[in-house]
Amino acid sequence: xxxxDSVSKVYPRTNAPALREVSLEIERGEFVFLVGSSGxxxxxxxxxxxxxxxxxxxxxxxxxxxxxxLSNWKVPQVRRQLGxxxxxxxxxxxxxxxxxxAFAMEVIRRPRAEIRKxxxxxxxxxxxxxxxxxxxxxxxxxxQQRVAVAxxxxxxxxxxxxxxxxxxxxxxxSVGIMxxxxxxxxxxxxxxxxxxxxxxxxQMRKRVxxxxxxxxxxxxxxxxYGYQN
Amino acid sequence: MRANFVLSEIGVGLRRNITMTxxxxxxxxxxxxxxxxxxxxxxxxxxxKDFWYDKVQVSIFLCNKNDAESGDPACAKGAVTEEQxxxxxxxxxxxxxxxxxxxxxxEEAYEHYQEQQKDSPIAAVVTPDQMQESFRVKLHxxxxxxxxxxxxxxxxxxxxxxxxxxxxxxxxxLLNGVNIAALALMALMLVVAxxxxxxxxxxxAFSRRRETGIMRLVGASxxxxxTPFIMEAALAGLLGALLACVLLVGxxxxxxxxxxxxxxxxxxxxxxxxxxxxxxxxxxxxxLMPGIAALFALRKYLKV
Numbered sequence: 001x002x003x004x005d006s007v008s009k010v011y012p013r014t015n016a017p018a019l020r021e022v023s024l025e026i027e028r029g030e031f032v033f034l035v036g037s038s039g040x041x042x043x044x045x046x047x048x049x050x051x052x053x054x055x056x057x058x059x060x061x062x063x064x065x066x067x068x069x070l071s072n073w074k075v076p077q078v079r080r081q082l083g084x085x086x087x088x089x090x091x092x093x094x095x096x097x098x099x100x101x102a103f104a105m106e107v108i109r110r111p112r113a114e115i116r117k118x119x120x121x122x123x124x125x126x127x128x129x130x131x132x133x134x135x136x137x138x139x140x141x142x143x144q145q146r147v148a149v150a151x152x153x154x155x156x157x158x159x160x161x162x163x164x165x166x167x168x169x170x171x172x173x174s175v176g177i178m179x180x181x182x183x184x185x186x187x188x189x190x191x192x193x194x195x196x197x198x199x200x201x202x203q204m205r206k207r208v209x210x211x212x213x214x215x216x217x218x219x220x221x222x223x224x225y226g227y228q229n
Numbered sequence: 230m231r232a233n234f235v236l237s238e239i240g241v242g243l244r245r246n247i248t249m250t251x252x253x254x255x256x257x258x259x260x261x262x263x264x265x266x267x268x269x270x271x272x273x274x275x276x277x278k279d280f281w282y283d284k285v286q287v288s289i290f291l292c293n294k295n296d297a298e299s300g301d302p303a304c305a306k307g308a309v310t311e312e313q314x315x316x317x318x319x320x321x322x323x324x325x326x327x328x329x330x331x332x333x334x335x336e337e338a339y340e341h342y343q344e345q346q347k348d349s350p351i352a353a354v355v356t357p358d359q360m361q362e363s364f365r366v367k368l369h370x371x372x373x374x375x376x377x378x379x380x381x382x383x384x385x386x387x388x389x390x391x392x393x394x395x396x397x398x399x400x401x402x403l404l405n406g407v408n409i410a411a412l413a414l415m416a417l418m419l420v421v422a423x424x425x426x427x428x429x430x431x432x433x434a435f436s437r438r439r440e441t442g443i444m445r446l447v448g449a450s451x452x453x454x455x456t457p458f459i460m461e462a463a464l465a466g467l468l469g470a471l472l473a474c475v476l477l478v479g480x481x482x483x484x485x486x487x488x489x490x491x492x493x494x495x496x497x498x499x500x501x502x503x504x505x506x507x508x509x510x511x512x513x514x515x516x517l518m519p520g521i522a523a524l525f526a527l528r529k530y531l532k533v
Contacts, residue, residue, distance in 0.1 A: 050446070073451065080448030090443060103440075107449035155447065 001159065001190050002026040002049060007058035009044050009214075018044040019055070020214040026192065028158070031185045033201050034194040035225055036211035042194040045211065046161055049192070050082065051075050063158060080108055083152030083160045083189075087167035089144045091136040097147050098123065098132035104151045118154055126150040126180055142173035149180055153189070160184060162193040166200065174200060198225035238457035239464060242433050249429040250465050256425055257469025257519065260418035261511045262476040267411040268507050269477070273499050274404045278397075280497060285393040286331075287377050289317065289364040292388045293335065296361070301388065309362065309386035317381065321366060324380075326373045331365040338363065361388060422469075423522045426462050430526035433458060441531060455527050462523035463516045470515020474508045 002025065009019040019041045026032055034042050047053045048060050051067045060067045065078055091100050098119050105115045123129055126146040136144055145165060152160055162181065166174035178200055185191045195201060201208060201224060208223030209216065243250050291314065292304035314332075321330050333341075338360040346352040366377060374392040382390045434441065444454050481504045490498055 076445075076448040076450045078448070079446060082446075082448075084446045090439065092440060092443070103443065104447040107444045107453060108447060109453070151443075151447075 001028045001030070001063065002192075003059075003061040004048075005059045005061075007048065007055045007060055009041075009048060009053065010056045017056070017214050019048070019211075021058070022211075022214075022216045023058075024209065024216060024219060026190065028190055029185070029188050031182070031191045031204070031206040032193070033204070033206055033208045033223070033225075034192060034211070035196070035201060035208060039213075040211040041214040042211055043163065044214075046163055046192070046194060049159075049161060050084065051078065076108075080155060081158045083155065083157035085145070085148050085152050085160070085162040085165045087164040089136070089141075089148045089168075091144055091147055091151075093136055096133050096135055097128060097139070100136065100147055101151045101154050104154055108155065110155075122150045122154045123147075125153070125183075127176075140173070141169050142176055145169060145173075145177055146180065149177070149184070153184055157189060159190045159192070162191065162195075164195055165193065166195065166197050171199065178204065201225040239461050242437070242457060242461045243465065245436060246429055246432055249425065249432060253422060253425045253429055253462070253465045253519065254469040254472065256418055256422035257466050257515055258472035258476065260415050260422050261470050261473035261515050262480075263411050263415035263418060264514070265473060265477045265507045265511050266480070267408050267415065268510075269499050269503060270404065270408050270411070272503050274401055274408070276497065276499070278401060281397050282371050282394065285371055285397060287366045287368060287374055288391045288393060289366065289377075289381050290361045290388040290391065291317075291363060292386055293358065293361050295359050296388055303383070303388050304386075306385050313384075313386035314362075317364060317384070317387070320380070321364065321377075324376070326368050326370060326376060327366055328369050329367040331367075333363045333365055335360040335362050419518075422519070426465075426519045426522045427526040429465075430458055430462060430523045431530045433461065434527065434531040445532070455524070455531065458527055458531070459520050459523045463520035466519030467512065467516045469519075470512045473511050473515065477504060477507065477511075 004022050004024050006021045006023050007019055008017050008021055010017045022041075022045070034045060036042050044053065048055055048067070049062055051060075051062070051070065054068055063078060063081055065074075067078070070078065092103065095103060101119045101122060102115050105118065110118075120129070120132065123132060126149050128143065128146050128150065131139070131143070136147065139147070145168075149165075160181070165181070166177055169177065174197060181191055181193065182204070205222045205224075208218065208220045208225070210218035210220075291309040292301070292307070294308045296304040297307045318330065318332070321327055335357050339355070339357040342355060342360060343352055368374065368377070371394050374394060378390045378392065381387050441454050481499075481501065485498045489496075
């Protein structure tokens with residue numbers, strides 16, 4: 001699904017690499033937490049998977065494609081198989097909930113009939129049935145994040161990337177979002193989630209990958225947020 | 230539905246930047262009307278050249294009494310004599326390049342002068358004996374003027390040899406100069422227009438970064454993301470080009486047909502067919518150029 005082979009990333013005009021010699025593999029259907037303090041390289045890791053950046057050394061394979069060799073115009077083909085959720089939701093404020101979700105299908109030119117069928121289905125799935133015509137501004141943070149998850153999932157991606165999806169939410173709402181992500185994971189979608197939320201990581205007991213100053217320092221199955229001893 | 234989506238995006242984009250869009254339209258309109266105008270002016274000059282070169286002659290002005298008495302160095306040996314005139318005429322006939330020869334008497338010259346300078350106060354005081362007699366020589370090839378000039382200039386009884394083409398040449402050079410100035414101004418306006426377009430696209434890309442960011446992440450093709458921006462610029466350019474067309478047609482109608490043509494009969498001004506043939510060219514340039522400028526701007530300001 002994802003394979004990093006001694007990947008390093010140095011941003012232009014900086015000395016310290018954001019990632020150093022990271023090698024790891026993530027299998028299809030896994031649920032992976034990416035933890036580490038700010039500046040540890042979590043975001044860089046996700047940006048490399050999304051091919052928003054290219055790595056400086058090493059190779060990144062996503063869905064069998066070597067992203068370093070992939071030409072720019074083929075990148076959208078890979079991204080269509082990925083879904084993204086962010087801390088700040090990134091919804092379009094002037095579109096309704098249903099339009100926001102439909103937008104993700106429209107811009108990759110899905111047929112109208114399919115959009116009409118799938119949007120209500122996915123909104124039901126995330127628990128927003130009946131709120132199709134609300135504007136994002138009228139929803140709570142948790143609900144907005146559910147819209148974002150619906151948008152990320154509506155094209156049935158093979159991989160869902162979540163960059164601190166609960167960062168702006170209270171613990172109770174966060175649990176709801178985590179249940180949703182877990183449910184999506186159970187449909188066979190691989191989920192990678194960067195987070196600072198120790199409670200969630202400890203509860204879920206999934207694979208934990210920890211980065212520190214760009215290095216991979218821990219890769220633990222059924223792990224916890226930090227070392228307890 | 231797709232068309233609707235793209236069209237509504239374009240509409241939103243244009244309205245969001247209404248002042249900038251207006252600036253783009255005006256500057257494109259000005260630069261394209263200058264371009265069209267100078268294309269037409271070039272056509273005008275070349276048609277005038279064809280017309281006038283056909284009529285121009287080399288004039289050999291002969292010395293008259295007046296010249297001899299006033300001490301003109303070319304006429305130091307006195308006014309032209311009948312033998313000298315005959316000699317010049319027979320010599321002229323020997324040249325292969327000479328097509329036709331006319332002799333203009335002082336009286337004829339006086340009449341022409343009076344006719345041309347009707348309103349001038351000088352015309353009233355000029356007398357026939359002040360006018361010069363002249364040979365008007367028509368050449369097969371007007372470019373060969375030098376041959377006649379070297380053969381007859383400085384000969385006794387000849388005051389001067391004048392190539393009328395040289396007079397026209399000055400006029401044409403002036404017209405060409407004006408033309409080049411118009412083109413330079415056009416180039417400058419074009420740069421302004423392009424910079425405005427780049428800036429408009431930048432603002433537009435910035436104000437829509439949320440949408441484009443999402444489009445990018447869900448895997449919309451860069452073509453799909455960029456099309457509304459490019460169409461926006463192309464549409465503004467097309468509106469500018471339309472305005473330029475209106476200006477040119479208006480210029481032809483009001484300035485040439487209803488003003489210059491009625492006052493200056495000797496010049497055959499560019500016709501409607503020439504104007505019409507320039508318009509499609511302006512429309513194409515008007516739509517393509519901003520579109521291409523937008524594409525380059527997007528490469529810089531819109532990460533895909």
